[in-house]
Amino acid sequence: MTTRWIQPLMLLLVSLLYWQFVSHVSGAKEPWDADGYWRIWYPGSLVLSALSGFMLRRRGWLGGMIVTFAQLPVMWVNAGTGGLLMAGATILCILAVPAFAFSTIGGRLARSCADGGKTDGAV
Template sequence: MQDKAAYLVVLIGGGMLWLLTALLTGRSEAWDSPYYWSLAYPMSILLAGIVAYRAPRRAWRWGLAVMLVQALVMVVTSGGSFGLLPLGLLLFGVLSLPAMALAVLVALWRNRVGKG
């Protein structure tokens, strides 16, 4: 998978996970719903791993991108409440760490299996 296609997949996928969770649960922010933590967030991590398998070069960026697009969608859909934005961005950065780790591990595994 080429980088442009990989970015497209993680950006659309991550954004849709945030939007759908918020819309389907009636929350203004997806992470206010328990379904974000039990479904959408794990699916975001999984999405980063799947894309890393297909595009293993610098795989960490897929985990970062899938979470940062959720921050962007939150800002766009929040209705202008930016008071807690710095804290939210920090939290999205922390939330990206498991996705980045999985992406790197999947890429390492793919590269090792592919050479063997």
């Protein structure tokens, strides 16, 4: 395994622990059924996405995807495989859009800071 994959794997582990913590604290089997999901836990995941984007830099966009989709294995372990697993995956695709944006912005900010604020216009 190359060092290129260590950061995303560590982020996956942190994200899995985050969503399992959400389920454990709230008593909900699925993180999005937790009390305060929309007020506390989902916004917290967006902050985690932005921070992960900053850490991953060029691959910053990947951070939001990892953080959001880490809910799926937590739901699978806690609630089992049900007929709604595909519906859950579809909902996660929608929830991943803002996380993708936050992590992409975090990655761009990190690159901008590393370049001393100079940009060459490249995206």
